[in-house]
Amino acid sequence: MPTLVSHPDEVKVVSRRFGMGATDIDKYVELDGYKAVQEAIAKGPEWIINEMKASGLRGRGGAGFPTGMKWSFVPKQSEKPKYVLVNGDESEPGTCKDHVLFLHDPHAVIEGTMIAGLAIGSKLGFIYLRGEYRYLLKIVEKAVADAYAKGFLGKNIFGTGVDFDVITQTGAGAYEVGEESALMESLEGKRGVPRIKPPFPAVVGLYGGPTVINNAETIANAPHILLMGGEAYAKLGSERNGGTRLFGISGHVERPGVYELPMGYSLRKAIYDVAGGIKDGKKLKAVVPGGSSCPVMLPEEIDVGLDFDQMGKAGTMLGSGGIVVLDETVSIVEFALRTIAFYQHESCGWCIPCREGTDWIKKTLTRVYNGGGNKKDVDNVQYLAENMLGRTFCPLGDAAAMPTIAFVKKFRKEFEDYIAGNKAGTPIITVEQLVGAH
Template sequence: MEPVLLKRIDIPGMAEIETAVANGAYANLGKGLGMKPADLLELVKASGLRGRGGAGFPTGAKWGFAAGDPKTPRYLVCNADESEPGTFKDRPILERDPHLLLEAMILSGHAIGAEYGYIYIRGEYADAYRILAKAVEQAYEKGFLGNDIQGSGTRFECVVHRGAGAYICGEETALLESIEGRRGQPRNKPPFPANVGLFGKPTVINNVETLANVPFIVERGAEWFKSMGTEKAAGPKLFCVSGRVNKPGVYELAMGTPLRTLIKDVCGGVPGAKRIKAVIPGGVSAAFLGPEDLDVKLDFESVAAAGSMFGSGGVIVLDEDDCIVSATLNIMRFFKHESCGKCTPCREGTYWLYNALHRIEEGGGRPEDLALLLDIADNISGKSCCPLADGAISCVVSSVKKFRAEYERHIREGGCSFAAREAGAAKA
C-alpha cells in the first residue's frame, strides 16, 4: 500500500508552513470548503472511516449526531492525548506533518458546522506541542485559520490545549472537563458529548489519525478510501510496534493486515529468533493474544473475535523470556496510578489487583489467588463510568486464562523464576 498519512513525514521542514504548502498541505481546503457541509459529511460517511482512537466508531455517524441546527454553537475537539502505553502513532503526524492535522480540522469543522476547534495534546508531548502551537500561529498568519479562511467565508479558530499528564484525560469526557479547567474526570453518560459536550455544547471528539484521513478522502473520494483495508474497516492504519521485535516503530499499513505479517515481515521478527509468547495488539487496555493468534487480521472485528481489542494499534510483543505475571503487574501498576479515583471499582479494584499481583510476583501467592483475581476483575468489569477500568482488567483476565500455568508456577515456586533482567525491569 502506498503511504497516505505518513507520506510527507520524511520531508524536512514540514512543520514550516511554506514547506508544508509546497508539498500539498492545505491543497484540499478549496475543494472541501467549496462543498456543502452536508455533502462533506456524506462523503466521510460513504468512505467508511472509523475512529482510530480505539473504539472504531464510524466517524460520519458521530459527526451526524452533532451536526444539526447551524445556529447552535458546537465544537470540534481533536484528541491528541496519546498516552496508552505502547501507542505512539499520532506523534509523527503531530511533530512532522502538523499542517495535515490543521487542514483536517478545518475540513471537519466545516462538515459539522463548528467554528471552534481544540487540540488537546498530551502534556508529555512537549516537542509536539511546540511544533503544533507554531503551526497554528503560522496558519493564522497565512489565513488558513481565522474568520474567513482563504476567502471562502468559512470561519475556523483553533486552540492547542496542553494536558498535564493524566492518562484519564484521553477519555473524551475527562478531556472536555480538563479543557474546561476542571479536574480531569470522566462525566457520567448520558448525555453524550454529541449532545452536551464542551462548555455544554454539541461536540465531536476525534483522534488525530482519524482526522488526518479527511483531507485525503476529500482529495481522492470515498471509493479510493474503501479500496484499502477490509469491508468493515476501510483505509490505511498506523501501527506502532514495540517490545521484542527487530524493527520497532510506526508503520502505515492497510486495515486487516495479519498480525504475523506485521511482526515478521514489517518489523523483522523477534530478536534472537525467540518464540513469541504473547502480543498485546492495541495498547495495554487490550487483552493478551497468544502465539496461536498470530494469524489474526488487524481490524476491529477480527481482533475482537480473537478475544482482544484492536484498540489504538499499539502492538507490544513479548517473547518466551518475558514473565507474563511481571508484565501484567507492570500494566496494573500503570492503571492503578492512572485511575482517576472517581468510581469505587476502578479506584479500589486496581489497587487491589496491583497489590495481589505484586504479592504473587514476589512469592506470596496462594492457590486461591487466581480465582480471586478473576473475581475482582469481574466485580470491576462494566461497573464504572468510563472504559478505563475495563481496559485495566483485560491484562489480568487474559493472562490468567491464557497463561494460567505460569501463574501457578509463581505460586508453587514462591515467586518469579524468569531471568533477573525481567524481574528487575518490572520492579523499576
Template sequence: MADLVSHPDEVKVVSKRFGLGATEIDRYLELDGYKAVRKALGMAPESIIAEVKDSGLRGRGGAGFNTGLKWSFVPKQSPKPKYILCNGDESEPGTCKDRLIFEHDPHSVIEGVTIAGLAVGAHVGYIYIRGEYRYLSEIMQKAIRQAYARGFLGKNILGSGFDFDVYWHGGAGAYEVGEESALMESLEGKRGIPRIRPPFPAVVGLWGGPTVINNAETLASVPHILLGGAEWYAKLGTPKNGGTRLFCLSGRLNRPGVYELPMGYNLKKMIYDVGGGMAQGHTLKAVVPGGSSTPLLTREEIDVPMDFDSLMKVGSMLGSGGVVIVDDSACMVKFALRIMSFYQHESCGWCIPCREGTDWLKKTLTRFHSGGGVRKDIDDLQYLSENMLGRTFCPLGDAAAMPTISIVKKFRKEFEDHLDGKPCPLEKAEAIERSPVMA
C-alpha cells in the first residue's frame, strides 16, 4: 500500500525484509525468520536481557529508555502471570513507521514479542494495533495463525518445553492509548485513562501482572540484535544510542518517505541528501524532529546528529522518528494552533492542567490567529504551557506544552505579525469560512 523508498546511506536492519514478501511465513523463513527465537531458546533469560541491554537499543516509541534495562525490572518470581504488550497504536503526528513494519514484516514483531517473553518469563503477548490500521490487523492475524501452524507459537514452541501465546488486539481511535498505562487500560476494555505510577507496569501491569510494554519497532529490532550480536548493533549507532531507526520524512521534500538510518545521522544531511532537499519553490523554516510533541528546531539548528542524547542537548527530543519539515508557506501560529487542537481533542480529561490547559491554549491560539490577539497573549501562551510541564499523570500534557513553548520562543516575530487586529499574513483566502472553535 504505502510506497517504499530507498537511499544509499540507509542501513537496513528493521526494514531489510520490506518489499520482499515476508508476510508469508515461508518467505520469512528463507530470510532468516525465526532463527533468533531458536537462538533465544538456547540462552539463559539473563543473557538475552544482557544482550539487548548491551546493544544500546532504546525505546522507539519516543521515550528512548534502554529496552534491556526495562526488561530487567520485571521480577523473576511473580504470583500473577506476566505479559508482553507490543504497542502498535502508532498515532504520534508525523509518524508512520510501524505501519510499514506491520505491512511488510509482521513476523518480526511476533518474534520480538516471543523473545521478550523468553527474557522475562512471560507466556502471553499481545500485539495492539490501532483501529484505523484494519488492513494491518488482518495481516497480523494471518501471520499469527501461520506462526501457530508451524509451531513457533503455542504449547511447547519448537519442542523447547516453553509455551508462548501471541494474540492481536485492536483499538478504536485514541492517541492517548499510545501511552503505556492507557494502553493497558484500553486492552482491559476501559477508557484509555493513564494510571498513576509507581507502581510501574514492569511490576504491576495488565490485570495486575508484571508487564513489558515496547513499541513495535523496538520489538522488531530485537531478533536482529540476537542474531547479529549486541556489539554489532551498538556499533551501527552512536555511544548509548545503538543501532538504526526508521525516520519518517514528511513535508515539502523532494523525496519524502520512511528511511532506515543509523542513530546519530546528521539531520541536515537527512533533509537535503536523503530526503532530496526542499521541493522547488519552498525553503525550510523549521523542523519537527520526532513527532508533534517534540520541540521544534529552527533552520539554524538542524546541523545536529539524530540520536536521543544529541537532541536532548539542543533542547529537543528524538521522539518517535517522525521528522516533519515545515516550509516557508506555513504560518507558525497556525502550526501551533493545529498541534494544540490535536492535543485538546486527544486529552483524556483526567487531570486538570492538561484538560484545561490544552483547551485554553487552543482557544487563545484560535483567537490570536484570526487577528484578535493582544501582546500579552504571547507571554501567556508560554507561561501557561510552562506550567503544564511535569504536572500531569501522563506525558500528554508535556507533549502539548513542549512544541508550543518552542514555537512561541523561536518564532515570536510571527506572533507579533498577527497583532493589532491583523489576520494571518500567510493565510490564503479560504474556500469556506471555517467554523469558529467553541469547544
C-alpha cells in the first residue's frame, strides 16, 4: 500500500479514514460507516436532496455541476427503473485521486451510491472503474460482497424493507468513457461513444431509465455530508464551492501526492507549501491546474483560489483536481505534443472536428518538434484548435483544443524558437518515443 502523505493545512473529510484499515467492513462501521445511509432511509429523499443542496457540493469529476440539483432533476415517477452510476473511470492525465478512495475507503463509495439511490428512488447502482484499475477491482468487489454478507446490500437492507443492489464493472481502458453518455454505452456492452443530447441521463439514461451519474469522489462525500450536515460542509469551502477536494499534485514538486484541501485554497500555497515547492530548487515554468484538458497557467497567474469559479475567472478550469507542476527544464512544445498525441489516440473518431483536428495538430506539432516546422505552423495549430472548440459531440474535442490554444498563446515564442532551430527546454524523450507511446 502506498505511503500516505499529509500536510497541516489539510481538512480531512473524504480522506479521514485513509490509512485506518477501512477496507475492512467492521473497521468501516466502527468509524461511523453505514450510519448516514440508515439516517437517509429514516428521513427520506427530500431530506437527502436538501442536505446535498445545502452542502454546495459540486461534481468532482470536472464539470462542477451542483450535486443536489442534479439529483433533483430525476423525475419522481418513472415507468422504467432508475439507476445510479458511479464514474470511477479517472482517465484524465494528471489525475490520481479516485484510486486512493477505492484503495483506502471503498465502502464510502458504496454507501454514497446507496444514498444517491435513496434520493432518486433507485434500487440499483453501478460502480464503474477505469480499465487500468483492475488491481482495485478485487478490493471493491470484496467490499461489496462484505456489505451483502452483513445485510447492508440486497433485499431488506438494515431490516428496513428497502432493497438496494450494487454491481461493479471495469472498462476496457478508454478515456472516452469518462464522458457520461459514453460510459452508459460501455456499461450496456456497446462501443464507448457519446450519445447526442438531449435527452439527458436524468430523464433517459442507462437502459433508457432515469439515471444519476456522479464521479466517485462526489459520491464518497455524500455519507460525510449527511453525518456532519450540509451547512457545516459548505462552510469548509468558499462561496458557491462547498467543502473540500482531493488534489493530486504531481510533476516537479518536492512532495507529490494526493492532498485534501478546502475549496478555494490558494494554488500558490498548494504548490509551495503543501507540495514543498519546485524540486531541486528550480524555477516554476507552468502549471496545469486540473488535469491535461485544463489551459496551462503561468507562474504569475497562480495567486488564485482552487475552486470552480475562481479558476474560471482566471481563464482555466479546476477540472478533475490534477495539478501538474512543470519546472524550467520542460519543453512546452514537447508537452503540447504529448498532450495532443494522447487525445488523438483516445478520440473515438465519431465526429470529424475531433478525429481530423487532433490528428492534424499532432502531425503539425510533430514536425515543429522534429525541427522541420515553418512560420505558419504555429498559427495553423491555433486555428485548428479554435475550430474544434465547441464543435464536437462530446467534450473530448474541447479537452484537446483548450490546452493547445493556451500553450500557443502563452508560449508562442518557444514554438517559434523551435521553428528557428533554437530549441527551448530539455527534451525528455525523442519524438518517436513520445508519439509511439500513444
